[in-house]
Amino acid sequence: MLLAAAAIAGATGTANAAAVQDAATVEKKHGFTNTGLVRDIDWHVRDAAGKPLETPTKWHVHDPYRPNPVKVEGVLLTTPAPADADVLFDGTQESLNKNWDAQFGGKPRRQEMWRVPAGKDYFVARNNDITTKKGYADAQLHIEWRVPAGRKCQSQGGANSGVMFNNGLYEVQVLESHTNITYADGQAGALYNHLPPLVNPARPQGEWQSYDIVFTGPRFDDAGKLIAPAYMTVIFNGVVVQANQPMNGPGDYKRVSGYATYRKHPARQPLRLQWHGDPIEFRNIWIRDITATRETQKAAEAAALKELGR
Numbered sequence: 001m002l003l004a005a006a007a008i009a010g011a012t013g014t015a016n017a018a019a020v021q022d023a024a025t026v027e028k029k030h031g032f033t034n035t036g037l038v039r040d041i042d043w044h045v046r047d048a049a050g051k052p053l054e055t056p057t058k059w060h061v062h063d064p065y066r067p068n069p070v071k072v073e074g075v076l077l078t079t080p081a082p083a084d085a086d087v088l089f090d091g092t093q094e095s096l097n098k099n100w101d102a103q104f105g106g107k108p109r110r111q112e113m114w115r116v117p118a119g120k121d122y123f124v125a126r127n128n129d130i131t132t133k134k135g136y137a138d139a140q141l142h143i144e145w146r147v148p149a150g151r152k153c154q155s156q157g158g159a160n161s162g163v164m165f166n167n168g169l170y171e172v173q174v175l176e177s178h179t180n181i182t183y184a185d186g187q188a189g190a191l192y193n194h195l196p197p198l199v200n201p202a203r204p205q206g207e208w209q210s211y212d213i214v215f216t217g218p219r220f221d222d223a224g225k226l227i228a229p230a231y232m233t234v235i236f237n238g239v240v241v242q243a244n245q246p247m248n249g250p251g252d253y254k255r256v257s258g259y260a261t262y263r264k265h266p267a268r269q270p271l272r273l274q275w276h277g278d279p280i281e282f283r284n285i286w287i288r289d290i291t292a293t294r295e296t297q298k299a300a301e302a303a304a305l306k307e308l309g310r
């Protein structure tokens, strides 16, 4: 098994040598041997019933032998909010309290807003998830995050959070992935539980990192049938790691994704930041409501057409 993994790793880059060395540890820790196969779905090819073509891959969900992507150099993109963006965090506790709700969770179970340390312009994850007060459907998100220096990490432990659209259904993983090796579909920039990032531009602990994400929510018909999947484009430290990628369903630990796992849900739901036991830091968060912008633009165009008599 290790030899086979080594052969695959050798074909895709030197960074995978570490992954192969650690695979046995990861497998031992998590016990992943039969989590079910990840499915690749081609949304452009349909069967007679209109269902997208779905093919099981040979990778298990969270497969420790799946090669980790090649390491590349990424740099923080720290972009200011455009005029039409909702600023979800401007560096102050006031903006955090104004735009987010603490969810009930953690051990012991509490409901606590995350905190901006005195004199700082970032906030720190603690005790429970937080969600935006406003819901979003299609959106462009900018968010910066940092693993505090000195974290001891192993696989999913030590430096884990997540940027989760539609109130937790579709997660872009936040994890220490500069030196910490985990299963490929669970590292930073992965669409958690089904697709690794294209490459790995993660920066070291103690350094700020950026995600620029375009999320397009799934579409359902009135009967609840899925007519288009969710799509995700993720730019991680300036590098595209998910390119208009159809999502094979909601993401969750050990969850086998696939066409059948989609369930009709409201299009507009809060953005969620995940508490996974680690004090991940966040700053400069803004989001553009693409759905609302599109509706405004369509209304303006309809008015213009009417005036033109077309």
Ligand code: MG
Pocket (backbone or CB within 6 Å): 160, 161, 162, 173, 174, 274, 276
């Ligand atoms: Mg996570």
